Amino acid sequence: MEYKNKIVIVGAGVAGVNAATKLVDNGYPGELITIIDMGKSPYERKPEEVMTGFLGAGGWSDGKLTYHTAIGGHLSKYCGEEKAMELMDQVITNFKRFHPKPEEVQCSNPEAEPDFIKPYFGLRLFPVWHVGTDYLHEIGKNWYDYLVSKGVKFEWEAKVTAIDFENQTGTVTVPQSDLEHPFEYDRLIFGVGKSGIDFGKQLAEKYYLPTEPKPVQIGVRFEAPQHHFQKLIDVSYDFKLYRKFEDKGVSLRSFCTNNNAAYVAVEETYGDHSYNGHAKKDEAYRNDMTNFGILMEIQGIDDPFTWSRELVEKVQAHGTGLYYSPSRKPSTTSEGDNVSAHQIDWMGLQVVAEYFQGYFEYISDFIGDMKKVFPTLEDDWGIYIPEVKYLSPEPLVNYSDLSLVTYPNVHFVGDALSARGITVSGAQGTYVAEDILKL
Numbered sequence: 001m002e003y004k005n006k007i008v009i010v011g012a013g014v015a016g017v018n019a020a021t022k023l024v025d026n027g028y029p030g031e032l033i034t035i036i037d038m039g040k041s042p043y044e045r046k047p048e049e050v051m052t053g054f055l056g057a058g059g060w061s062d063g064k065l066t067y068h069t070a071i072g073g074h075l076s077k078y079c080g081e082e083k084a085m086e087l088m089d090q091v092i093t094n095f096k097r098f099h100p101k102p103e104e105v106q107c108s109n110p111e112a113e114p115d116f117i118k119p120y121f122g123l124r125l126f127p128v129w130h131v132g133t134d135y136l137h138e139i140g141k142n143w144y145d146y147l148v149s150k151g152v153k154f155e156w157e158a159k160v161t162a163i164d165f166e167n168q169t170g171t172v173t174v175p176q177s178d179l180e181h182p183f184e185y186d187r188l189i190f191g192v193g194k195s196g197i198d199f200g201k202q203l204a205e206k207y208y209l210p211t212e213p214k215p216v217q218i219g220v221r222f223e224a225p226q227h228h229f230q231k232l233i234d235v236s237y238d239f240k241l242y243r244k245f246e247d248k249g250v251s252l253r254s255f256c257t258n259n260n261a262a263y264v265a266v267e268e269t270y271g272d273h274s275y276n277g278h279a280k281k282d283e284a285y286r287n288d289m290t291n292f293g294i295l296m297e298i299q300g301i302d303d304p305f306t307w308s309r310e311l312v313e314k315v316q317a318h319g320t321g322l323y324y325s326p327s328r329k330p331s332t333t334s335e336g337d338n339v340s341a342h343q344i345d346w347m348g349l350q351v352v353a354e355y356f357q358g359y360f361e362y363i364s365d366f367i368g369d370m371k372k373v374f375p376t377l378e379d380d381w382g383i384y385i386p387e388v389k390y391l392s393p394e395p396l397v398n399y400s401d402l403s404l405v406t407y408p409n410v411h412f413v414g415d416a417l418s419a420r421g422i423t424v425s426g427a428q429g430t431y432v433a434e435d436i437l438k439l
């Protein structure tokens, strides 16, 4: 088949990179593919550039590849369970393929809920492949070299600032020089991740894109010495505790658990700080800490996006997020710097609780019940406030190829659509590429 369409991928994140890989692996000419990213190549990217550059947020993440259709955002709703698993397999295979030591990628697969967490919590059971942040850097370089060798063109430190869906053109601004240049496309893959969420929202407003509403997802990043949780970690490395209050429209889950060499990471969105976490595989970084998000999903709030943003804005002080602990201080990053957070006392926490408009009680109860299930925990923990997943209204797409219902040559993928993790984001990119290859 002779492929002629010029493909522009906005965002060299997990979704965009997997899409490009699927295309060139199957004979699509790399010369027809351009990937534009406001971050840097894997050779230039600095550790503090958490969200941007080759492999996007996934490139500096904890490298935990979840392997279940109920985790990491929506996939099976578009393509069905069986296809979703097959697409996730392809993403995991890519991470192993470019891994310098693929034999070290391991899968944990817990099989039963342990009795000691009942009746306080449920435990989500699902397999996870562990790649490790430090290997991700090497994976990124190998993967990038492969795509370049196939002719794929990259534009780094180049921000797409406008897209004209009607005329199939766009504008790239190079912040370093303030210079602009246009681009044209036949097919556009829009994979800007969380760092581009504002841009996605602007486009949705400009083109009146029909959207699906999303709930609020907000909470805190919890951190404590690992030994308190070891009994559960032995059952499930990336444990996901959950509980539901269906009558109140609230559910809580522990999210993205990091152990052994576990560090809290600051995310910057809309100029505010929020928190996430990552873990290193290299023993040199071992700090024997555990961190995870305690995230609430709240249904029934009008304009959940604005509600979350306003709350995040309020729980900032001195240009950063907040930290509360009955006994501890904020930790350091893997680079040895203090995690940016303003420490508050118990009174300060009561003010935070007010900002959460009654919902903070669910988090306090969650922590209170963890103290019962993990009795050594007592006051030996801290929380970074807030952790937030901005789920901007999801554009309505055609389920067969994730293209906008109103612009069928524009495909939304990854966190810009409905994903919340590496495997699902990569799988969505692969799904779109498979459709393009059919032409």
Ligand SMILES: Cc1cc2nc3c(=O)[nH]c(=O)nc-3n(C[C@H](O)[C@H](O)[C@H](O)COP(=O)(O)OP(=O)(O)OC[C@H]3O[C@@H](n4cnc5c(N)ncnc54)[C@H](O)[C@@H]3O)c2cc1C
Pocket: 010, 011, 012, 013, 014, 015, 016, 036, 037, 038, 039, 050, 051, 052, 053, 054, 055, 056, 057, 058, 059, 060, 061, 062, 063, 064, 065, 066, 072, 158, 159, 160, 161, 191, 192, 193, 194, 195, 196, 197, 199, 256, 265, 267, 276, 277, 278, 413, 414, 415, 416, 419, 420, 421, 422, 423, 425, 426
């Ligand atoms: C600290 C941290 C740890 C994480 N750990 C895990 C984990 O262990 N497991 C997991 O499954 N998920 C994890 N995640 C989430 C995961 O990284 C994301 O879900 C995934 O990377 C999303 O992929 P994506 O391709 O949609 O977007 P991203 O990977 O975020 O990539 C988007 C890319 O688009 C670029 N971009 C944005 N706007 C523009 C623009 N206007 N012009 C040009 N380029 C633009 C950005 O520079 C970026 O490179 C973590 C996230 C963070 C921040």
